[in-house]
Amino acid sequence: MQDKVMSIGIVCGLTGLTERQIRYYEERELVFPVRTKGGARKYSFDDVERLKEINSKLRDGFHTFELRKGGRACGE
Amino acid sequence: MQDKVMSIGIVCGLTGLTERQIRYYEERELVFPVRTKGGARKYSFDDVERLKEINSKLRDGFHTFELRKGGRACGE
DNA sequence: CGTGTAAGGAATTCTGACACG
DNA sequence: CGTGTAAGGAATTCTGACACG
Numbered sequence A, B: 001m002q003d004k005v006m007s008i009g010i011v012c013g014l015t016g017l018t019e020r021q022i023r024y025y026e027e028r029e030l031v032f033p034v035r036t037k038g039g040a041r042k043y044s045f046d047d048v049e050r051l052k053e054i055n056s057k058l059r060d061g062f063h064t065f066e067l068r069k070g071g072r073a074c075g076e
Numbered sequence C, D: 001c002g003t004g005t006a007a008g009g010a011a012t013t014c015t016g017a018c019a020c021g
Helices: A008-015 A019-027 A045-059 B008-015 B019-027 B045-059
Strands: none
Touching: A008 A019, A008 A045, A019 A045, B008 B019, B008 B045, B019 B045
């Protein structure tokens, strides 16, 4: 489930998020897709779950920097 | 594992096969990827295993029509 | 802050065909 | 038969920016 094999389009379908949101969460260092030679992002099923949780927390009022893993104990 | 989420490029990487081989196996009705709106093939991890086995059998001397599942026992 | 969009480019995938045999 | 390749087109994804607030 940790195989980074899905392109962003499929992830949008599985999460209901837009490409913009998914790329932004990466910019904020909340998810870490791998890149193909061509530069395309590849995600795992675990990433999909993580993305759904991130968006859920944001809708609950959290901020991206509060969701960064490895940080201090926040909204877990 | 049956989620059809991988594009052919990733499948090539996971199986070691070429796009040509993968598309040919579909043409011979050995694997059944789903299609995105744009027409791109999407495969599952199960498909990846199946593809590796197909290629293995072919290298053992079998022919594509002999690898079709639900083959002759069906009797049309 | 988190997300939408238009813009142009680059990488990916598609189909049908010719080739070898 | 099973697979390679060149060809042109269509769909996908990328980045950086402007916008709202």
